[in-house]
Amino acid sequence: MVRLPFFLARGFVAAETMAGAMPVIRRAHQSGMLTTVDLLGEHVNDRSLALQARNHYIQLLRALAHERHQHGVEVNISIKLSMMGQTFNEDFCLENLRALLTVARELQGFIRLDMEDTTLLDSTLRLFDAVYPEYPSEIGVVLQAYLKRTPKDVARMCALGARVRLCKGAYREPAHLAYRDMTEIRARYIESMQMLLTHGRYPAIATHDDHLIGATKAFAAAEGIAAERFEFQMLFGLRPKTQLRIVDSGYNMRVYIPYGRMWLPYYYRRLRERPENVTFLLRNIFRA
């Protein structure tokens, strides 16, 4: 496989190794942000690679617990189930997920299941449902506002009392499953955000979109929902000044910090999302 040089990705990806990511996580914590850490990689089709990913995640949980002891950072990670066997053996993936959750409980940590494309959605929710009753405080899920089914999933997660991260959705989906028009996606996002703020358990509002951030703050203020009852989330490297402004204005802000050598698909999604991100990439090339 062709490997591109890391300097291309460094604006969006903290480092290629766990050791390299730790100072970035520490700095985010020191500037008042919460963090969630992601080992990059997806769609692993080989049992030994899936076990390797599971073991790496366990090491990451332990390394974060050590950092918490030293520097106060949280033990909070985001994972993709397709990295732990989901695409070829759901039972095997479930075993791997349980192994991680056992460690997360021991360390009082939290694991968020990132949501991938719709071919994996039912399976992701099945795996979530299989472990949630046993680990309600250690696991959370992601729902994507661009999907037509999402209001029902939001209502179900609210009824379960499960922690949800709400995002727009980052994959190319067929028109019968997903909205494509940005005005429509924003409107659906706001509906789900309101439902989660009113009935959900500590929801995460993950977006860089000022319109949605403003709508969330306005709704919380109008309904008397305290800032501690939810959090904003943004991706590492995107809108860093806005991230700090949100912290300074008294809201919880969690930054999603990815690291690892398998950064290309994540990086490609970021470039596709916004033309400005391509400018950012070009600046990095010329700075190198």
Ligand SMILES: Cc1cc2nc3c(=O)[nH]c(=O)nc-3n(C[C@H](O)[C@H](O)[C@H](O)COP(=O)(O)OP(=O)(O)OC[C@H]3O[C@@H](n4cnc5c(N)ncnc54)[C@H](O)[C@@H]3O)c2cc1C
């Ligand atoms: C913490 C986090 C976790 C995520 N997890 C998942 C997941 O599990 N599954 C998934 O499918 N997707 C995930 N996503 C990605 C998400 O679905 C969107 O694809 C992505 O966030 C882009 O949508 P947006 O609302 O942030 O802003 P966009 O729709 O990209 O932009 C909307 C507006 O926001 C403003 N804006 C956005 N970026 C910038 C910028 N860099 N500088 C200045 N202004 C900007 C501009 O006004 C822009 O017009 C996650 C996103 C975040 C933040």
